[in-house]
Amino acid sequence: MRKVIVYSLLLIIGLFSSQLLPNIFTYYNQLQPLIMISTMTALSYIMINVGREFEIDKNNLKQYRWDYIVAMTTATFPWIAVVVYFIFVLFPAELWT
Known part of the structure; x- marks a missing residue:
């Protein structure tokens, strides 16, 4: 610690x-x-x-399933947030009509 x-x-x-x-x-x-x-x-x-x-313990690959999900969401969610920010905040208002 x-x-x-x-x-x-x-x-x-x-x-x-x-x-x-x-x-x-x-x-x-x-x-x-x-x-x-x-x-x-x-x-x-x-x-x-x-x-x-x-x-990697190749005899027990099932234990890595949750680790993969956590790593995938950790890497993906910030990119999704950036895309949403660019589309809904920075996108020019005249293109919405």
Whole structure:
């Protein structure tokens, strides 16, 4: 549980600093490529390690059914919400008639 709290705090600190750094430092635009490369490197390292630890028990595939449904809805619902937003909010009113 301690790891979750530490990583959550690091995430919050990162979110706040990403919004504050461009306003505080005048040389932020010069550092931005370095920050983006280091961020993408760290994210790729995390994703590779997650993939390395992933194992499927092929003898008992039924246990993954609910996991698949949760993953599918987690990935699909935001896209459906974006489509609904674009159609009903951003679509020009004159095209509705």
